[in-house]
Amino acid sequence: xxxxxxxxxxxxxxxxxxxxxxxxxxxxxxxxxxxxxxxxxxxxxxxxxxxxxxxxxxxxxxxxxxxxxxxxxxxxxxxxxxxxxxxxxxxxxxxxxxxxxxxxxxxxxxxxxxxxxxxxxxxxxxxxxxxxxxxxxx
Ligand SMILES: [Zn+2]
Numbered sequence: 599x600x601x602x603x604x605x606x607x608x609x610x611x612x613x614x615x616x617x618x619x620x621x622x623x624x625x626x627x628x629x630x631x632x633x634x635x636x637x638x639x640x641x642x643x644x645x646x647x648x649x650x651x652x653x654x655x656x657x658x659x660x661x662x663x664x665x666x667x668x669x670x671x672x673x674x675x676x677x678x679x680x681x682x683x684x685x686x687x688x689x690x691x692x693x694x695x696x697x698x699x700x701x702x703x704x705x706x707x708x709x710x711x712x713x714x715x716x717x718x719x720x721x722x723x724x725x726x727x728x729x730x731x732x733x734x735x736x
Pocket of ligand 1: 703704705706707708725726727728729730
């Protein structure tokens with residue numbers, strides 16, 4: 599018991615020295631896409647970071663962007679290369695729309711969701727926070 603107390607005190611002590619990030623980390627803010635246009639190609643330089651943040655497979659997000667922007671998209675390492683010229687704004691708008699439709703829970707608004715395949719090849723957005731299961735239309 600005494601050891602536990604000491605340990606918890608130690609933790610308290612440790613946490614009190616960490617920068618206060620609790621509020622920040624609870625806000626869900628998708629990183630802004632770092633877009634570079636070269637010639638007729640548009641590269642999203644931080645594509646992997648965005649996908650990791652919203653917890654979606656790069657292939658899934660890439661497929662969505664490719665469909666929305668009507669151009670082929672190739673995932674290269676950490677970047678996504680779109681075969682067309684797009685402004686940072688139009689790329690970011692598409693990402694925001696994707697997040698709204700396929701990441702945020704329609705019920706509670708939390709981003710802690712997973713896409714699960716159900717029978718009859720329906721896709722369902724499953725929320726870890728509130729347990730909602732809502733058919734996905736993306
Ligand atoms: Zn929810």
